[in-house]
Amino acid sequence: MLKRRIRRLLIATLALTGLTAAGLVTAVPASAAVFNTYGTGVNVRADAYLSSPVVRTLPGPTSIDVDCQKYGDLVTVSGGSSRWWAHVPALGGYVTVAYVAIPEDKLPGVAECGGTNPPSGDITLAQVQAMFGTRIANPSLVETGLPSLNQAMRDANINTPYRKAAFLATLVHESRLEYNIREIGDTRLYGGRGYIQLTGDFNYGPAGRYFGIDLLGNPELARSLQWSAPIARWYWTVARNINPFADQLNMGKVNAAIGYPAGAEDQRRCDSFKNAIRVLTGSVPGGIICTRSKALSGDTSKLSRTQFDALTKVGGGLG
Incomplete structure (x- = not known):
């Protein structure tokens, strides 16, 4: 799959510079996981939707500390697509997983965001x-x-x-x-x-x-x-x-x-x-x-x- 090949290449490139997630996890709290974005001009949004305000823009590949991920709007890029968004507290918002340098469409080992008012259960x-x-x-x-x-x-x-x-x-x-x-x-x-x-x-x-x-x-x-x-x-x-x-x-x-x-x-x-x-x-x-x-x-x-x-x-x- 094209996206997986591209992301694996990016991960390998990042590894050469010592920026892989595995090499940085110990530097952040246990509740967070570190990943890297790729590309330029990646938006950080206030919520996991394309209509949400842009709180900042990443100028280039960036290391991000993610505490949870949220299912939101579909984002499609040249490398693939994803509906999952990484919540990055230090940046004050969400980054689409479509621009995170991993082979998957959802962040591995990262919990889903519960929000300030967690759901009390699905309707039956x-x-x-x-x-x-x-x-x-x-x-x-x-x-x-x-x-x-x-x-x-x-x-x-x-x-x-x-x-x-x-x-x-x-x-x-x-x-x-x-x-x-x-x-x-x-x-x-x-x-x-x-x-x-x-x-x-x-x-x-x-x-x-x-x-x-x-x-x-x-x-x-x-x-x-x-x-x-x-x-x-x-x-x-x-x-x-x-x-x-x-x-x-x-x-x-x-x-x-x-x-x-x-x-x-x-x-x-x-x-x-x-x-x-x-x-x-x-x-x-x-x-x-x-x-x-x-x-x-x-x-x-x-x-x-x-x-x-x-x-x-x-x-x-x-x-």
């Missing part, structure tokens, strides 16, 4: 059936998609009961938690597809650019097992910033962020949110907001994130 089929009952119409299909959906939740920091409940309650109403669903009767080229029912060229275009795929040219990718869950994560965290609304128990704002006009559906989704919290925690907290402010009562689907964020600041404590 039994849990979503308890949460949503007959809305889970195709259990085998839901179960097939759960590994990718759980990964997307980890990537999106959907790692608390409130966040999980808001995300799952939204998706069960959008798609019945079926990754490959197409909106019934919707014949539009960019009609609703996948977990989040991605709709409109104003979403297909940006989502495709974010992941480096041609969603405008091949919109069916939005309901593939490979991309349906990552696209839901993209919408939840990039097109919108929905986790904080879940933290506030504000399903009014969650529903507004999805983009449909206010109506009876808001209460149905809020009831599903409560059911999901009950399954995850054993009780339903007080203070859940199911309603929206007047500013958020219309169809907000075509608003930019900046425009939507501005509207959420109007209307006091309501959604």
Whole structure:
């Protein structure tokens, strides 16, 4: 494989200069592992996603002390590709493993990053059936998609009961938690597809650019097992910033962020949110907001994130 040959050559070259990881491990704490990057202009990002801010750029091959690694966006270079990112505390961010001089696509012997709020466990089929009952119409299909959906939740920091409940309650109403669903009767080229029912060229275009795929040219990718869950994560965290609304128990704002006009559906989704919290925690907290402010009562689907964020600041404590 070309990437492995290239990386092995780089490792051999680094060994001649005394910069191999094996020769430097003893110089750093036991909890860290030392690797070397290759190439020039390698970005260090604030998180494991290509949309994350660049905190610095490495001018050339650099020795990095890695404490953990995180599954994130795919990066493809001439030597190969990887979805894993090395967390380098001294640099204040993440470096794609695609630019680390190893033959593998994942750092050997390095733990996965737990984050400041480690996940409490993957969601199971039994849990979503308890949460949503007959809305889970195709259990085998839901179960097939759960590994990718759980990964997307980890990537999106959907790692608390409130966040999980808001995300799952939204998706069960959008798609019945079926990754490959197409909106019934919707014949539009960019009609609703996948977990989040991605709709409109104003979403297909940006989502495709974010992941480096041609969603405008091949919109069916939005309901593939490979991309349906990552696209839901993209919408939840990039097109919108929905986790904080879940933290506030504000399903009014969650529903507004999805983009449909206010109506009876808001209460149905809020009831599903409560059911999901009950399954995850054993009780339903007080203070859940199911309603929206007047500013958020219309169809907000075509608003930019900046425009939507501005509207959420109007209307006091309501959604």
